[in-house]
Amino acid sequence: MATEKTMEPLWWGLFSAGGVVAAFLVPIHIILVGFAVPLGWTSDTGALYRIWWVKLYLFVLIVLPLYHWAHRFYFTLNDMGLKSISKLLAVLCYGGAIVGTFVTAWILLKI
Amino acid sequence: MAEPTITLNVTRYRPEKDRAPTTQTYVVPYRQDWVVLDALNHIKDQMDGTLSYRWSCRMGVCGSCGMMVNGTPKLTCAAFLRDYYPQEIRVEPLVNFPIIRDLVIDMTDFMEKLKSVKPWIIRKEEKPVSEGEYLQTPAELEAFHQFTQCINCMLCYAACPVYGLEPKFLGPAAIALGYRYNMDSRDQGKDQREIIGNHDGIWDCTFVGECSVVCPKHVDPAAAIQRSKVDVTKNWFQSILLPWGQR
Amino acid sequence: MSAVGPDPAKLYHRKTPATWWLTNRSYFLFMLRELSSVFIALFLVVYLCQLYQLSKAPDAYNAFTQKLNSPGWIFFHLVALLFALYHSFTWFQSSAVVLPLRIGERLISRPIVTALHVGAWAVVSVIVLILFLALKS
Numbered sequence: 001m002a003t004e005k006t007m008e009p010l011w012w013g014l015f016s017a018g019g020v021v022a023a024f025l026v027p028i029h030i031i032l033v034g035f036a037v038p039l040g041w042t043s044d045t046g047a048l049y050r051i052w053w054v055k056l057y058l059f060v061l062i063v064l065p066l067y068h069w070a071h072r073f074y075f076t077l078n079d080m081g082l083k084s085i086s087k088l089l090a091v092l093c094y095g096g097a098i099v100g101t102f103v104t105a106w107i108l109l110k111i
Numbered sequence: 112m113a114e115p116t117i118t119l120n121v122t123r124y125r126p127e128k129d130r131a132p133t134t135q136t137y138v139v140p141y142r143q144d145w146v147v148l149d150a151l152n153h154i155k156d157q158m159d160g161t162l163s164y165r166w167s168c169r170m171g172v173c174g175s176c177g178m179m180v181n182g183t184p185k186l187t188c189a190a191f192l193r194d195y196y197p198q199e200i201r202v203e204p205l206v207n208f209p210i211i212r213d214l215v216i217d218m219t220d221f222m223e224k225l226k227s228v229k230p231w232i233i234r235k236e237e238k239p240v241s242e243g244e245y246l247q248t249p250a251e252l253e254a255f256h257q258f259t260q261c262i263n264c265m266l267c268y269a270a271c272p273v274y275g276l277e278p279k280f281l282g283p284a285a286i287a288l289g290y291r292y293n294m295d296s297r298d299q300g301k302d303q304r305e306i307i308g309n310h311d312g313i314w315d316c317t318f319v320g321e322c323s324v325v326c327p328k329h330v331d332p333a334a335a336i337q338r339s340k341v342d343v344t345k346n347w348f349q350s351i352l353l354p355w356g357q358r
Numbered sequence: 359m360s361a362v363g364p365d366p367a368k369l370y371h372r373k374t375p376a377t378w379w380l381t382n383r384s385y386f387l388f389m390l391r392e393l394s395s396v397f398i399a400l401f402l403v404v405y406l407c408q409l410y411q412l413s414k415a416p417d418a419y420n421a422f423t424q425k426l427n428s429p430g431w432i433f434f435h436l437v438a439l440l441f442a443l444y445h446s447f448t449w450f451q452s453s454a455v456v457l458p459l460r461i462g463e464r465l466i467s468r469p470i471v472t473a474l475h476v477g478a479w480a481v482v483s484v485i486v487l488i489l490f491l492a493l494k495s
């Protein structure tokens with residue numbers, strides 16, 4: 001079951017889920033993380049990130065869009081002329097998302 | 112008073128003597144009601160009989176006269192000179208296909224791909240003729256009707272950058288055709304059209320969406336492809352997570 | 359090889375250039391849409407770095423937050439936000455194509471489906487904002 005043709009629905013499914021999460025949730029979080037807190041519109045000590053279900057939410061928020069990026073960027077690089085190193089690109093993109101999954105889990109458990 | 116004119120820059124390629132395509136300029140009369148096809152016919156009849164191109168119905172139903180008009184795939188019978196006048200019009204053969212001669216492209220690959228999706232009703236069991244027709248409600252017809260409207264004009268293949276980069280890609284029209292049969296309530300052959308769910312089927316598509324933009328019959332092949340992705344993915348996850356519940 | 363038909367050796371093949379996406383507006387906007395995923399991923403990596411600092415110590419977290427208050431980072435987040443919004447809007451448009459929604463027999467038009475998604479996005483964003491303000495300290 002390891003041929004590319006059978007596994008594609010998995011990556012596309014993750015891509016879609018990541019796309020939905022990114023579409024609905026990322027803009028507001030950019031506003032909070034990138035503007036609201038640094039510019040002092042509101043204060044934040046980071047204590048809320050210790051709540052267990054906030055960690056679960058963050059795991060979904062960060063990990064799924066990584067798979068969205070991996071799938072989309074892999075195809076983009078192929079379509080921009082890098083088809084000759086397709087296999088390497090797949091390892092870098094999907095592998096990157098997989099690494100990101102573990103790193104995210106590890107960081108969230110550490111908080 | 113001089114008759115108004117418009118300039119056409121037309122691709123020429125004569126395989127018997129040209130190594131590569133060139134451009135030939137023709138100045139034709141400008142008429143309010145003329146389309147690019149009328150201009151080409153005027154060139155062929157009055158100015159240069161050697162120009163080769165395909166056309167037939169001149170009313171947007173046969174799909175023969177597809178060409179690039181100022182870089183956009185169009186039916187030349189539907190591209191009005193007045194929408195370009197007084198600018199010059201560039202007429203080139205449909206991109207992403209090999210050129211045979213002048214504006215005529217080789218459509219062998221397209222024809223093979225149409226066949227490959229098995230575009231006919233496939234039954235697990237045929238009903239005997241004595242039992243009558245396969246009945247269908249208006250709602251069942253509506254589910255696939257728009258995808259029956261394809262006139263095989265290949266504009267979608269010319270618009271698709273994925274097909275341009277990967278000639279093995281099944282392509283918009285072929286997938287839309289396969290989807291048309293998969294969505295037909297009379298059909299039972301979805302599992303025989305696995306070519307659609309294979310690597311060079313729907314999965315090469317990145318939803319650029321240009322195929323649906325250029326389609327003259329509003330078939331919306333992009334929608335057919337994306338909906339097929341959802342369908343194949345749902346079935347795939349079901350087969351992994353609930354292997355006993357196979358349809 | 360058939361006796362009838364064009365000589366395959368004489369067919370002229372035009373190659374798609376690697377710069378194909380610069381040749382027209384639709385292709386360019388498509389590429390921008392695809393690249394939005396890069397900025398979304400970059401932002402999430404920044405967020406992850408911030409959370410990593412938090413896992414070390416609250417002071418480290420505050421120091422990182424302070425670092426984000428600089429012209430460079432503000433500009434980055436502005437660019438990321440614009441790309442994220444472009445992703446959201448184009449995703450909602452795509453959703454309208456992929457999932458035909460019906461009220462009874464009637465199909466809901468695509469612009470309306472897109473607008474409903476945008477509305478849902480606004481509601482979700484407000485909920486996240488309220489939860490953040492309620493839970494933070």
